[in-house]
Amino acid sequence: MGRYVFKLPDIGEGTAEAELVAWHVAIGDSVEEDQPLFDVMTDKATVEVTSPVTGTIIELNGEPGQMASIGSSIVVLEVEGAGNERANGKAAHAEAAPKADAKPAPPPKAEPKPAPKPEPKAEPRGAASSARPPAFATRATPDAKPLASPAVRQRARDMGVELQFVAGSGPAGRIEHADLDAHVSQGRSARGSSSGVRYAQRDGVEEIKVIGLRRKIAEKMQEAKRRIPHFAYVEEVDVTELEALRQQLNMQKRADQPKLTLLPFIMRALCEVLPDYPQINATFDDEAGVVHRHAAVHIGIATQTANGLIVPVVKHAEARDLWDSAAEVARVAQATREGKAARDELSGATITITSLGPLGGVVTTPVINHPEVAIIGPNKIVERPVVRDGHIAVRKIMNLSSSFDHRVVDGYDAAEFIQRVKAMLEHPAILFMGGA
Amino acid sequence: MSDITCQVLVVGGGPGGYVAAIRAGQLGLDVVLVEGDRLGGTCLIRGCIPSKALIHVAGEFAAMRAAADGARFGLQLKAQPDIDFKKTIAWKEGVVDKLNGGVAALLKRAKVRVISGWATFTDAKSCIAKTKDGEEKIRAEHVILATGSLPVELPFMPFGGDVISSTEALSLPAIPKRLAVVGAGYIGLELGIAFRKLGSEVTIVEAENRILPLYDSELVAPVKKWLDRHGVTLHLGAKAKSARAGALQIEGADGKAAQVPADKILVTVGRRPNTEGWGLETMGLDMAGRFVKVDDRCRTAMRGVYAVGDLVGEPMLEHKAATQGEMVAEIIAGRDRRFDPVSIPAVCFTEPEIITAGLSPDEAKAKGEEVIVAAFPLAANGRALSMDAGEGFVRIVARKSDHLILGVQAVGAHASELSGEFSLALEMRAVLEDLAGTIHVHPTMSEAFHEAALRALGHAIHI
Numbered sequence: 048m049g050r051y052v053f054k055l056p057d058i059g060e061g062t063a064e065a066e067l068v069a070w071h072v073a074i075g076d077s078v079e080e081d082q083p084l085f086d087v088m089t090d091k092a093t094v095e096v097t098s099p100v101t102g103t104i105i106e107l108n109g110e111p112g113q114m115a116s117i118g119s120s121i122v123v124l125e126v127e128g129a130g131n132e133r134a135n136g137k138a139a140h141a142e143a144a145p146k147a148d149a150k151p152a153p154p155p156k157a158e159p160k161p162a163p164k165p166e167p168k169a170e171p172r173g174a175a176s177s178a179r180p181p182a183f184a185t186r187a188t189p190d191a192k193p194l195a196s197p198a199v200r201q202r203a204r205d206m207g208v209e210l211q212f213v214a215g216s217g218p219a220g221r222i223e224h225a226d227l228d229a230h231v232s233q234g235r236s237a238r239g240s241s242s243g244v245r246y247a248q249r250d251g252v253e254e255i256k257v258i259g260l261r262r263k264i265a266e267k268m269q270e271a272k273r274r275i276p277h278f279a280y281v282e283e284v285d286v287t288e289l290e291a292l293r294q295q296l297n298m299q300k301r302a303d304q305p306k307l308t309l310l311p312f313i314m315r316a317l318c319e320v321l322p323d324y325p326q327i328n329a330t331f332d333d334e335a336g337v338v339h340r341h342a343a344v345h346i347g348i349a350t351q352t353a354n355g356l357i358v359p360v361v362k363h364a365e366a367r368d369l370w371d372s373a374a375e376v377a378r379v380a381q382a383t384r385e386g387k388a389a390r391d392e393l394s395g396a397t398i399t400i401t402s403l404g405p406l407g408g409v410v411t412t413p414v415i416n417h418p419e420v421a422i423i424g425p426n427k428i429v430e431r432p433v434v435r436d437g438h439i440a441v442r443k444i445m446n447l448s449s450s451f452d453h454r455v456v457d458g459y460d461a462a463e464f465i466q467r468v469k470a471m472l473e474h475p476a477i478l479f480m481g482g483a
Numbered sequence: 484m485s486d487i488t489c490q491v492l493v494v495g496g497g498p499g500g501y502v503a504a505i506r507a508g509q510l511g512l513d514v515v516l517v518e519g520d521r522l523g524g525t526c527l528i529r530g531c532i533p534s535k536a537l538i539h540v541a542g543e544f545a546a547m548r549a550a551a552d553g554a555r556f557g558l559q560l561k562a563q564p565d566i567d568f569k570k571t572i573a574w575k576e577g578v579v580d581k582l583n584g585g586v587a588a589l590l591k592r593a594k595v596r597v598i599s600g601w602a603t604f605t606d607a608k609s610c611i612a613k614t615k616d617g618e619e620k621i622r623a624e625h626v627i628l629a630t631g632s633l634p635v636e637l638p639f640m641p642f643g644g645d646v647i648s649s650t651e652a653l654s655l656p657a658i659p660k661r662l663a664v665v666g667a668g669y670i671g672l673e674l675g676i677a678f679r680k681l682g683s684e685v686t687i688v689e690a691e692n693r694i695l696p697l698y699d700s701e702l703v704a705p706v707k708k709w710l711d712r713h714g715v716t717l718h719l720g721a722k723a724k725s726a727r728a729g730a731l732q733i734e735g736a737d738g739k740a741a742q743v744p745a746d747k748i749l750v751t752v753g754r755r756p757n758t759e760g761w762g763l764e765t766m767g768l769d770m771a772g773r774f775v776k777v778d779d780r781c782r783t784a785m786r787g788v789y790a791v792g793d794l795v796g797e798p799m800l801e802h803k804a805a806t807q808g809e810m811v812a813e814i815i816a817g818r819d820r821r822f823d824p825v826s827i828p829a830v831c832f833t834e835p836e837i838i839t840a841g842l843s844p845d846e847a848k849a850k851g852e853e854v855i856v857a858a859f860p861l862a863a864n865g866r867a868l869s870m871d872a873g874e875g876f877v878r879i880v881a882r883k884s885d886h887l888i889l890g891v892q893a894v895g896a897h898a899s900e901l902s903g904e905f906s907l908a909l910e911m912r913a914v915l916e917d918l919a920g921t922i923h924v925h926p927t928m929s930e931a932f933h934e935a936a937l938r939a940l941g942h943a944i945h946i
Binding site: 192194195196197200201204205207217218219220221 | 818825
């Protein structure tokens, strides 16, 4: 058995409350679905409200002549099944608004069943509800504009305050400058729970000047997105074997060697595949109309610093082994975070990797680091059930989200390139075979 | 063809456009304004200002004729006065020229580049302006459309010859002996009354059953009285049919055809937004009926393209256009602004003048307001009586529950100058007690507003 809390429905007149006119049932009555429960009266009509469920009445809140607000708990029934009340009945009880000041429910008709739970009568939130100030200013005519002089309206707009939420103290409820001030300061200080308002409204707009590194980033991103017609390509990579290899290597590494992340492996794979895709390891001088295809692979590593995003560069990744790559990534990233990276270490990339590690998400659409033409974004690794030879196996799966400059990289080539990278990462032995 | 790029392109040099351009210039924006005619727009060149000049002369002339017809206030002229209408028109042109030059100087001071030519848009952010020196291609980050409106033509009686619009009526070579006016809205009545004062025999033909159909009958009554008293013929519920040589064919309220003898036929049946001939169709904007659709920031459906004034809807009034123009300039400069006035006041410069601001009693009731309506007659106002202007009243509409002033209307000679206080009271959201507690100078007509408020509160002094 469960408790079903029936809240006074919106009678459809836009009213906030209705007068309870008569009960058609009493506590202990068994009611059928659609059986009339009570009558309420609004400005316009008396409405008979019927039961939405079959059950037994265990609570009636309010007496004829009282106002009941729309949405307040008015009848509680005991029903088959779980009812609609949340755990332990606390929530529904807390919402039974008018009950606190209601007189005892009318005496039960026939064999009275004791009310099942003589819960505390003084329900703090319900009781407070009648006394607390309205959450926003109410007006005589609902559609009326807030009353305020042009200067007050202008100032409110400049402050980012919606005047319909400001209570006016002037004649006819006119909002004065002082009301606006009061509203703003009230919004800033957290309102005490005693007022009954749980969610304080926040106003005001803070202006942050976009300067320094942030401006540089903004300009660079805008430039990239404005100039480069990006296309994104996402492929799924099974990194189970690669992860096993990585763990193995980390276990037997020498003390002076850095811990390997996935990054050096991806760098290695890029270095192996890129010679076959010179249009991807390139920079595009679009003003001169020239693509520079680079023999070297200088990999930009997108790095989050306290000030924002910076992309230090691992030079000649093609000439570095895993350990060297890992050490160099660690070194330039550290230098960048400490603000010690040389200018030379922050420029000259031919391709960029942007990895958020465990925050990598499912798919990203990275922004190309202009004037490069490609950016590779590994997403997070998750264990997924995949079908292998007709069986379901649990594999470590990682998505590879990449973006290319469609002006100089065709979709077909990009897809082929990523497939090659995928093949390398899925079968990491190939990574070290050279010339594969 | 040379290329111009700018931050703000304003098309139309009327009150919406030039105010927007000046304000944008003040805010440091790089502004180009293109105007195909003279700066100042309908209002300055062929509307408000020239018509008020003509109305002023007509009033002076009528006063002199009254003095010649019989002693008034002891003033007497021995003979009927003469009018040299060419000089009248020249004086009017002088007023227009002065203001036109003033606008040009203000634009220059705000560092607005003015291009005299006809702009035709090729897309939403670029246009080609044909000037006398060739073509200029203009591209802008933001565009403000302020192309204004044109008089509506009757298809069966197009403008030309003796069928004239308000534009021609303000520059006639001579006072027409007999003038027929089609349409008894405010433009037709203002001009009809002015020409009556100048000596024309005036007949007004109106399809509705009353003059000034948009104003309530109490406000219109003094105007109707003036027309009757001064021998203006009214054909109400009548339709203009065709223009013949020296006459206007009408179908009377009884359905019978009739002839109105007329040397000139002035057609004032409304104005329509100027949406043709400048490439609006290439811009991809949404329309709201005949008007360009805008939101409360005057933004069109196209990002960065704004429209103001007559082009975006009724009321087609100078002060609305100018307010919107100023607002749009501030929005482009990055400020948060909305067009949400409490009232857009309007004045008919008829005899006597009519002012409306905010809600009329009927409009307020239609909105479900319970109201107090109180009027104070100018016949009880000392200053009005001392100017022989005791006809008319000031009327106030206030909410019964909290005395908030919802509307103010007035009718009376010289009453148009009261309108500023009406608007201020509405815009400041004044209540009756605010007005009652404000000292009004004696002897002025503004006391009538004070007294109307007192009367609404139940304790007028002078009635």
